[in-house]
Amino acid sequence: MNPLKLVFRPFMRGPSCEDVNRFLCEYMEGTLPEKTRAKFQAHLSNCSACISYFEQYKATVEMVNEQKAISIPDQLVERTLDFLKANIHRN
């Protein structure tokens, strides 16, 4: 049996909240098989607990994504090249 079919077997009849939760990452990534995705979405649009949880999950990912930019120190590349010139020959 195709191992993917085994993994997504709960989706044959209709997924539970727990099934949906287990694959939130794949759902957001867009890597769920098409039929599974359709059943997943049908559950998500009709289950208030899953809707609330998914909203919080998405908000978490968005807030993580808006982390402050890291500033690059002046002359970082130049110092790195100088370090390499000095150390490559030594090694």
Next chain:
Amino acid sequence: MKQSSDLSKKPGIDIEALLKGDQRAFEHLVVSESPRLFRVIMRILNDEAEAENVLQETFLQAYLGLDTFRKESKFTTWLYAIGINLARASFRKSKRLSSLDEHDIDRMQPTFSRGMFSQTFEQWNPQQLAEKSERQRVVHDAIDQLPDDYRTVVILRDIEEHSTDDVSKMLDISGGAVRVRLHRARQALRSMLETHFRD
């Protein structure tokens, strides 16, 4: 290092020249990859001076180990794997340990009874913390508490936005393992942020 003359004409990195030990190709790599690689290392270490040391050591190890590159991944993925390993080793040496362990992460996952959520979730209002900088600080502190394995995946996937496939090669774990860690990390973060953003 060998010299070559035609690299300045190429917009991308010339991997074949690199692998032959070409100095200008390697300099081109340092110029083009330093900023992005520095950001990843800096996010793991939260220490600018140490991040710069690790960046330099990464390029040195890469140059000296060019003959160990197996072409099973992109060259830059291989380079990042070296940098991430060095940064994580340095982080562990600094003894700035994360405050949460695997049991805490387990405890922060949602629970189910007969397949249904066994708790309810109140609506969130992220604007509760009006200042974006304050929100960023709260989220940053939560990420910092994650165990190292989880924190690294969150940094690479959700902040620096590398693909699951690249992250799996950088960390030498399967794509499935990347997704499981990321999912558990996100759920733990959601749980930590809940008190701040509940309406």
